[in-house]
Amino acid sequence: MEYFPFVVVVWILCVGLYGVVTSRHLVHQIICLIVVQSSTYVLLLGVGYVTGAVAPYYFDVPVHTPAVDPVVQALALTDVVVEAAVTALLLSFAIQAHKRFGTLDPQELASLKG
Amino acid sequence: MIAAAHTPYTVPIGFMDALQVTILILVAAGATAVVLTRRHVHQVLVLSVYGILLAVLFLAFQAPDVTLSELTVGAVALPIILLLTLAKVRKREE
Amino acid sequence: MTPAQRRWVSAVGIAGLAAFYLWGLSGLPGFGDYPGPYGFIVLHLAVKQTFATGIVSAVNFDYRGFDTVGEEFILFAAAAGTGVVLRRLRGERERSAVDEAADRDVPATSDAVRMVALLFTGPVMVVGWWLTSHAQANPSGGFQGGVILATAFILVYLSGEFVVLKRFSPVALTEAVEAAGAGGFAAIGVAAVPMGLAYLTNYLPKGQFAGAVSSSGTIALISFFVGLEVGAAFILIIGELLEQTLLIRQGDR
Numbered sequence: 001m002e003y004f005p006f007v008v009v010v011w012i013l014c015v016g017l018y019g020v021v022t023s024r025h026l027v028h029q030i031i032c033l034i035v036v037q038s039s040t041y042v043l044l045l046g047v048g049y050v051t052g053a054v055a056p057y058y059f060d061v062p063v064h065t066p067a068v069d070p071v072v073q074a075l076a077l078t079d080v081v082v083e084a085a086v087t088a089l090l091l092s093f094a095i096q097a098h099k100r101f102g103t104l105d106p107q108e109l110a111s112l113k114g
Numbered sequence: 115m116i117a118a119a120h121t122p123y124t125v126p127i128g129f130m131d132a133l134q135v136t137i138l139i140l141v142a143a144g145a146t147a148v149v150l151t152r153r154h155v156h157q158v159l160v161l162s163v164y165g166i167l168l169a170v171l172f173l174a175f176q177a178p179d180v181t182l183s184e185l186t187v188g189a190v191a192l193p194i195i196l197l198l199t200l201a202k203v204r205k206r207e208e
Numbered sequence: 209m210t211p212a213q214r215r216w217v218s219a220v221g222i223a224g225l226a227a228f229y230l231w232g233l234s235g236l237p238g239f240g241d242y243p244g245p246y247g248f249i250v251l252h253l254a255v256k257q258t259f260a261t262g263i264v265s266a267v268n269f270d271y272r273g274f275d276t277v278g279e280e281f282i283l284f285a286a287a288a289g290t291g292v293v294l295r296r297l298r299g300e301r302e303r304s305a306v307d308e309a310a311d312r313d314v315p316a317t318s319d320a321v322r323m324v325a326l327l328f329t330g331p332v333m334v335v336g337w338w339l340t341s342h343a344q345a346n347p348s349g350g351f352q353g354g355v356i357l358a359t360a361f362i363l364v365y366l367s368g369e370f371v372v373l374k375r376f377s378p379v380a381l382t383e384a385v386e387a388a389g390a391g392g393f394a395a396i397g398v399a400a401v402p403m404g405l406a407y408l409t410n411y412l413p414k415g416q417f418a419g420a421v422s423s424s425g426t427i428a429l430i431s432f433f434v435g436l437e438v439g440a441a442f443i444l445i446i447g448e449l450l451e452q453t454l455l456i457r458q459g460d461r
Contacts, residue, residue, distance in 0.1 A: 001131060002238035008138045010233065012145040014226045019149035021218040022211070027200060031157055034192065035145050038168055041184070042141070045175045048247065051240035052127050055176040056251060056263040059345055061121045063255050067263070068176045069247035070254075074268040076172075078279040080183040081351045081438060084192050085286035088445045091199045092293040095452065098203050178347035179264045182339070186355040191442060194362060198449040 005046040012039035026094040026104040030087060037083050041076045048072035130174070137171045144168075158196045165189040259414040260344035260424035268349065269430045273408040276430075277393060280437060284390045287441035294448050317366070325367030332360040340435030344424040350431040354438025361443050370454050377447065382440050389437025396426055396433070 012035060019032030048069030056067040098104050144164040151157040165188025172180045209217075237243050250271060251263060260266040268276050340353030365373040397408035405411055408426075415423030 001135065002240075003234060004135065005138055005239050006233040006236070007230070008142050010226050010229050011142050013229070014222045015145050015149050017222050017225070018218060021222075022215050025154070027154060027196065027203070028157065031161055031196070032149055034161065035148050035164075038145070038164075038188075041168070041180070042171065045172060045177055045180065046239055047236065048242055049175055049240055050242045052124075053176065054121060054124065055178055055347070057178070057261060057347060058255055058263070059261045061123075064252070065121060067251055069242055069244070070250060070263040070267050071247055071272070073177045073180055073264045074272060075275075076177070076180045077183050077264065077349070078268065078276060078351060080180065080187050081355060082279050082283050082286075084187045084195075084355075085283045085290075085441060085445065087192065088195050088449075089286045089289045089293070091195060092290045092448075095199060095202055096293055104203060179262075179349060179352070182347060182352040183355075186352055186359065190359055191355055191446075194446060195449060198446070198453050202449070202453045 005042065009039050009043045009046065012036075012042065024105055024107070026097065026106060026109075027091070029106060030090050030094065033090075034083075034087060037079075041079065044072045044076045044079075134171075134174045137167065137174050141167050141171050154200050155197070158193050158200070161196070162189050162193045165192070258344075258410060258424050258427065260427055262342075262344050262346060262348070264347070265343040265349045265431065266424070266427060269343070269427045269434075270408075270410050270425075273397065273430070276434075277397065277408070280390060280393060280434060283438060283441050284386065287386065287444050290445050290448055294452055317368075322367045325363045329360055329363045329367065332356060332363060336360060336435075336439070340432060341428065343431035344427045348431075350434025350436075351438055353431075354435040354440075355442055357435065357439035358442035358446065362446060365450065370450060373447070373450070377443050379444070379447065382443050382447070386437050386440035386444065389433045389435075389440060392433035393430055393437070396430055 016032050016036035016039065019035065020029050023029040023032060048071070050066060050068050053066040053068050054061060056070040056073070058065070058067075094104060097109060101109060103109065141164075144160070144167045148157065148160050148164050151160050165184060168188060169181045169184045172178075172184055250267060254263045254266045254271075255261060258266045258270055260270075336353050336357035336359075338353075339348040339356060340350055341348075343349040361373065361377055364376055400409045400411050401407055403411060410425040410427065412425035412429070414425050
């Protein structure tokens, strides 16, 4: 239990990378990139966890209750929303590639010129 | 080390450990399922389920803010954007 | 390189990466033994200093506000980039949104979808605004609330035609709202500088009760602007993609 979340982080990263490398369709590649990004959220939250602590919100618990680290949660929170917009930008590139070249296979796209 | 918190909402540490291990295994299986699904529309739906599983994992890690973000983005906004892209790409293949 | 060879080479490479990554991660303190002093210091001081009970939003908009400005401008640039990349290419024509109904070959929206979407548009809007305005108290904030506001507009599209969505959120107005959100955040930070304080200092009065809606100074205001910006950015992105799917067709001029 000490290092099990980190093993899961490495597994998700490797599975996602394998999907990116051996993919035959740009949209499948982008979805595997989303999976790779999600491994970093799990790592961030796993680093900041304190055993037996509560969430860092003092609205209904007394003020000095032990809580988990709020800084990594702030990072992960903005991360999740911003990566969705960047994924939309990547998908718009995929649409334009399909309009210009007619194919969405990354191995064929690599060998096209102009 | 920090002593465990005592609030009306605290669950025993063993229960939280068991929950976290279960959800971590489900998340690992979900990531594998997303990568290995072949058909595009099915893959988007599996991604949506993976987003919900991740949201439950973040809740088990005591992070409700990140849970809200992941639920709205990963289970709603991202699948909509992906399905629209797939519809656009497929229409041109007709 | 054949696909099977590519698979084997990549598997070897990824196994090597995984070995090094695991070796590096094993040097961390175990899961649950968070040692670092910064998190504990922030938890100790945040309620006294900012009068906000939502510590994550206090960190996001006050202690690490500069990082959040950067992330918000990434979002802004991504939405603008999507609009630029998906422009109409030479050789495509755009059908007007009104004649779609005449020769469309997709089935009409079912009554159940229409009813559910109509019923839920109002409550989803309210939930989105509630989340945006309560960043300093609960697990809420501009980022989540903004995405939920954008989802309310998608429900409008689901309950009617695409024309209705365009009428509710014309592109010029949505872009103006997005710019106001991003610019407002930066302006709040810059307004601290003539007072002799650092950029993005929390200078507004902090209120009396920790966690009330009007407490915590600039955090509530910044969260409002961030909610506007994120919601408008997502509406723009999805509107662009809908336009591409429904209106723009390949064809001669």
